[in-house]
Structure formats: structure tokens, C-alpha cells
Amino acid sequence: MRxxxxxxxxxxxxxxxxxxxxxxxxxxxxxxxxFRDNMKNGTELGKEAQRYVDAGDLVPxxxxxxxxxxxxxxxxxxxxxxxxxxPRNTSQADELDKVLGELDQRLDAVLLFEVDDExxxxxLTARGRSDDTxxxxxxxxEVYRRETAPLIEYYRDLLVKVDxxxxxxxxTDRATDALxxxxx
Ligand code: B4P
Numbered sequence: 001m002r003x004x005x006x007x008x009x010x011x012x013x014x015x016x017x018x019x020x021x022x023x024x025x026x027x028x029x030x031x032x033x034x035f036r037d038n039m040k041n042g043t044e045l046g047k048e049a050q051r052y053v054d055a056g057d058l059v060p061x062x063x064x065x066x067x068x069x070x071x072x073x074x075x076x077x078x079x080x081x082x083x084x085x086x087p088r089n090t091s092q093a094d095e096l097d098k099v100l101g102e103l104d105q106r107l108d109a110v111l112l113f114e115v116d117d118e119x120x121x122x123x124l125t126a127r128g129r130s131d132d133t134x135x136x137x138x139x140x141x142e143v144y145r146r147e148t149a150p151l152i153e154y155y156r157d158l159l160v161k162v163d164x165x166x167x168x169x170x171x172t173d174r175a176t177d178a179l180x181x182x183x184x
Contacts, residue, residue: 001026001179002105004083004096004158006151007113009056009140010120010127011164012171016113017084019172024179026080029071031064031088056131056139058088058147065095072099089147090154109182110155111175113164117141 001024005013014030021028035053038046045067052059068086071077087093100106115123120141124132131140152159160182162175 001080001108002083002100003081003179004087004107004110004155005085005113006110006148006155007164008115008120008144008148009137010124011113011115012123012168013084013113015168016111016164016171016175017082019168020175020179021082023172023176024080024082026082027076028082028084029068029077029086030084031068031086032084034067034071035059053131054136056136056143058143061089061091061095064088065092068096069099072103087151090150093151093154107155107158109160109179110151110158111178112152112159112161113171114161115164119165 003020003024003026005017007013014032017028017030020026032053035046035049039050039053040046045063048063049059058064064086068083072081083096087096096107121137124137125134131137160178162171162178164171164174
């Protein structure tokens with residue numbers, strides 16, 4: 001299956017994508033992880049991304065889209081994937097449509113993870129990644145509302161809502177059940 005995961009920062013997209021990747025035997029492709037790997041290894045891409053990630057802003061589309069295109073062209077993504085953190089705005093979604101169209105592929109579902117604002121802050125503060133400081137979290141939430149939330153309308157025909165409150169196991173079960181209920 002070709003699945004996109006959408007949700008506010010801290011909703012558990014990365015957590016659930018890793019688990020669903022095992023259940024569905026499809027690669028987990030996370031733009032956040034790709035940026036963090038590049039930053040750790042000091043690549044040109046990592047240097048370019050660093051200031052945006054540190055501030056909680058979106059990395060420019062041209063950088064992000066090129067990186068995702070390369071990743072989707074790898075052989076392990078040919079039969080399906082879980083795309084975590086991409087697209088994050090409607091112009092990235094248009095680019096994804098184009099890339100998939102060129103490969104004669106299409107998305108099967110867009111999972112939307114829904115969590116209360118208070119719970120989001122608690123999860124991120126407890127994790128304490130370098131971009132999990134209060135100011136940066138607030139900016140990421142604002143960027144989500146402004147840039148990413150419009151994807152809910154964009155993907156209305158593919159949207160599968162998942163209640164992402166509760167334990168990680170409960171959320172994985174709900175997401176798996178919701179996907180199983182989707183028509184082929
Ligand atoms: P991401 O890495 O995508 O960060 P995120 O949205 O905060 O994470 P996620 O929702 O996956 O939360 P997680 O599972 O980790 O992006 C980081 C930055 O990269 C962005 O700010 C941006 O700068 C850049 N970027 C990424 N994609 C981009 C794009 N397409 N375009 C431009 N820029 C881009 O969960 C959070 C915490 O909650 C964890 O500690 C987890 O253990 C915990 N948790 C999860 N589920 C839980 C549960 N059920 N109960 C309790 N805790 C739970």
C-alpha cells in the first residue's frame with residue numbers, strides 16, 4: 001500500500017509509521033529522519049536544512065521534494081511505502097502527485113492522526129529532542145495549522161481519520177483496523 005501519514009507535531013506519525021511498516025511490510029520514509037541523518041553526517045543537504053529544522057520552520061520545498069523523489073526511486077519503495085511527514089503543504093502534495101504519476105502509481109490512503117493540543121505538548125516535552133523546546137514547538141504547531149492542515153481538504157477522498165489518543169499499541173491497532181476497512 002502507498003500511504004501518507006499526516007498529523008500535528010507530536011501526534012505520533014513517526015512512532016506509528018515505524019510500527020505499521022513492520023505490519024504492512026513496506027518501507028518507512030520519514031522526511032524528518034532523512035533531514036536529521038543528513039544533519040548528523042554534515043552533508044550539504046543537512047547544512048541547508050539545519051536552520052529550518054532548529055527553528056521549526058519547513059525546509060524549502062525544492063530541497064525537500066528533490067530528497068523525496070530520490071528516496072521514492074529506490075527499489076524498496078516500488079511496491080509501497082509509508083510516507084511520514086511528507087507532504088506538509090499543498091504544493092508538496094502537487095509534486096507528490098506528479099512524481100507518482102510519472103511512476104504510474106497512486107496513493108491508497110492518507111492517515112490523519114488526531115490528538116488534543118495538551119497531549120501533544122506533553123509528548124514533545126517528555127521527548128526533549130533539540131527542536132522540542134517550548135518556542136520551537138509553538139512555531140511547529142503554527143506552521144502545521146497554516147501550511148499542513150489544508151491537506152485535510154486536499155486529500156478528502158483518501159482521508160482515514162485515526163484517534164491517536166491512548167497508548168501506542170491502541171493507536172497502532174486503530175490505524176491497522178481503519179486501513180483494513182478501506183475499500184481496495
Ligand atoms: P518530524 O520529524 O516529522 O517531526 P514531528 O512532526 O514532530 O514528529 P511526529 O508527529 O512524527 O512525532 P513522533 O512519532 O516522533 O519533523 C521535524 C522537522 O523536520 C520539521 O519541523 C521541519 O523543519 C522538517 N521537515 C520534516 N518534513 C518536512 C517537509 N515535508 N517539508 C519541510 N520540512 C520538513 O512522536 C512524538 C513523541 O510522542 C515521541 O516521543 C513518542 O515516543 C511519543 N508518543 C507517540 N505516540 C504516543 C502515544 N500514543 N502515547 C504517548 N506518547 C506517544
